[in-house]
Amino acid sequence: MKKIIAISIALILCMPYAQFKLKFFKEKPLYGDIQIAKSPNNNWDDYWSGILQEKINIYINDNIGFRNFLVRVRNQTKYSIFRKPTANGVIIGKENYLYEGSYIENYFGTNTKPAFEIKNNMQKALLVQKQLEAKGKKLIMIFAPGKGSIYPQYIPDKMKTTKKITNYDLHRKYAIEFGVNLIDFNKYFSEKRFKYPVYPKYGIHWSAYSCTLAMDSLTKYIKKNTAFTEIPTFKIEKYELCKPTQKCVAELQKKYDTTKNKSRFDYLDDYDLGNGLNLLFDLDAIPPSAFPIYEWNTSYTMEKNPNILIVGDSFIWGLYQFGLWRISKEYKYWYYNKEIWNEHIDKSGLLNDDIFRTTIEKSDIIIVLGGEGTMQNFGWGFYDDYLRTH
């Protein structure tokens, strides 16, 4: 009997390496901005200095069999036993509402930049706006909502402090004062009451519901304030309530298969923070998200659409998902004014001055968009880059 136990232990201990080499099982990938080490090049110099051994250790660590499962086990243990989130910057609030730390800092104003810096930034925004207007182009600034402002009641007590003037307050103040074109969804969604949640409990971006409302508002703004009056619009038939989990979403995708009918179901990840924890099991009591079932009018031609360039943070993805690409003839996206993402939301390279100039030259509408969580760096140097290159 003991020999059987010993042999069983030996076989079990070999399984991670066997999986690494032979890949018996398909492993569910981990969620998040994850860098996996590649197999190092062997050379004697690196071996003598110890660098090769370190690289091999990291490579095996990142690629060992069942690693994704083991990471989930560890994360689940830390979450379930110690209430400890294992994604960088994630905070567990009251009633398990998840936040990112920067959203709370921005809400309380603990990371507010000096007022003169923000004022300076908005002055530059106005200057850029005027220069673009002279060329027949429109600059629009959009403030996406912040979870701190939408759900301050769930912020954990240990993170609460006296609310001071915030990056958002100052950006809004100076944008309005100087007459910068502004659509402020943070104010809109935090002050009004809505039928469905505008922010998901376990998500860090606006919900599918609030995204469609925002997209609707943006479309109407463009039609009213630019020469592009014939851009397509959409009509919402209803909202389907569905937990933002794979099973539920797959059912809706099947039900509203757009190859068979006009009504669209587009999915937005309302569970990205939950996914980002990389747990073994879904979080408790995931509230259903309200996914719009909507239909775009088909009587439009892309030729009458503007070329849209959008510069900003990850809140762009929600607008893209609900049709920003549909109202653009050519759509360009610069993630944090650094990475170029193409029409298919894939990274395609880094921004440089030539691409900066040529893209702006071709664009009709330029949107600079950011959520409250990244408001401390709003613009990400876009206005400076424009003034430098023009």
Place this chain on the structure above:
Amino acid sequence: MIFSSIIFLTVFFPFFFILYYVIPKSWKNIYVLLASIVFYAWGAPKFIFAILATTTLDFFLVKTIYHSRTHSRRVLFLILSLCLNVGMLFYFKYCNFFVENFNLFLSTIGIKNIAWTKVVLPIGISFYTFESLTYVVDVYRRVHKPLNNFLQYQLYIILFPKLIAGPIIRYHEISEQIEGRLSRESVDDVLGGFYRFVIGLSKKVFIANSVALVADNTFNYGVENLSTQAAWIGMLAYTMQIYFDFSGYSDMAIGMGRMMGFRFPENFDNPYTAGSITEFWRRWHITLGSWMRNYLYIPLGGNQVKSKIRLYFNLWFVFLISGFWHGAAWTFIFWGVYHGVFLVLERLFLLRLYSKIPKLLSVFITFIIVNIGWVFFRMESISQAFGYVKKLFVVNRNYTYLYYDNEFWTMLILGILFSFFTLSNYGKRIQQAVFGGVYSNKKSIAMAMLCLLLYFLCLANITSSSFNPFIYFRF
């Protein structure tokens, strides 16, 4: 290669042992030797040659000692061997320290410093040098004959489970086992060794690594800004870290040795339950204490010296050397001296005082003394260490921006519980049940399942330790 690394746990450990059990007995020792060379060459690729060269030289020097006909010739080769071993240790471990301090002295008297390129310390040098010395001295003292088989000697020194961090094993403790264990192989040793290995791994990964974060943050915080509360918590965290890290490593070494049929000596015996510093050193790093007693204290005269002053000096000196052995820095020397002073005080009157007070009180006092000693062991400078100790006893309510989460408190409490639970008879029985004796079939199944669970939880922690991504990349 450290035992708690992914490459060791998922590659070296399972495949080494599987092959070990499969190959013929006559090949096992050479196989272990080769694996040990690979193990050391992985972590210290250049120094493997140094260790192979010095062990080769030592082997022949010791044979010459044994076969020398005259006493003077024996002494000569003994001195040669001692110079080789201690010289190696001195050069790699202590030269930097002496040159730095000498240069400091030269600076104060206005003389130009000596140019010196810092020497890198080969991993494990303190441990295998001391083992080499036991072999040399014991052959000289005719405690045992030298080995005829060069490979067996190499195996004794380079045996990988104990090469990096002990236990320090005297040759005569293991000599019979090198060949004799092969005819006594048992599955109980394999399983018992595996369980011990996993317990050691768990001590390190769950307790030591968890409390280490707080210990590091506290000791790096800046003594002047620490509150009294934070100072006590940080000190306690380090006390648990060093014990569970070191004893965990010893458990892993002893466990792996047992899996090969070796019975290494124990290195820790619930040291924080000691009721005096004297007792502490019979329970903490036992093999080092044993080495110091046999090769330093006794040659200096031990307890047999005529004067009390000489006795106290011997005690204090041995601990000064112990401190210095731990590291080439004044803080380690001070730590050794600190323990030496308490040993002397105990001989003078403290032991008599402890005998008159409840045992728990003497345990508590000893624990505090040991804790304070660890502050000197951990700090970079003696003045900082004194500053830290002052914070412990002069109440300071500075707000310290250190965060203690639930995981830290849980592991700290578990650490304290495991450190002291053998003060009760119930705790002693549990320890005996886990570590002592042979398991029944039922108990083996339960232990195997528990240890596999712990093993994979440790693996999960280790592989995830570098996993802390942002959900979205940001600039």
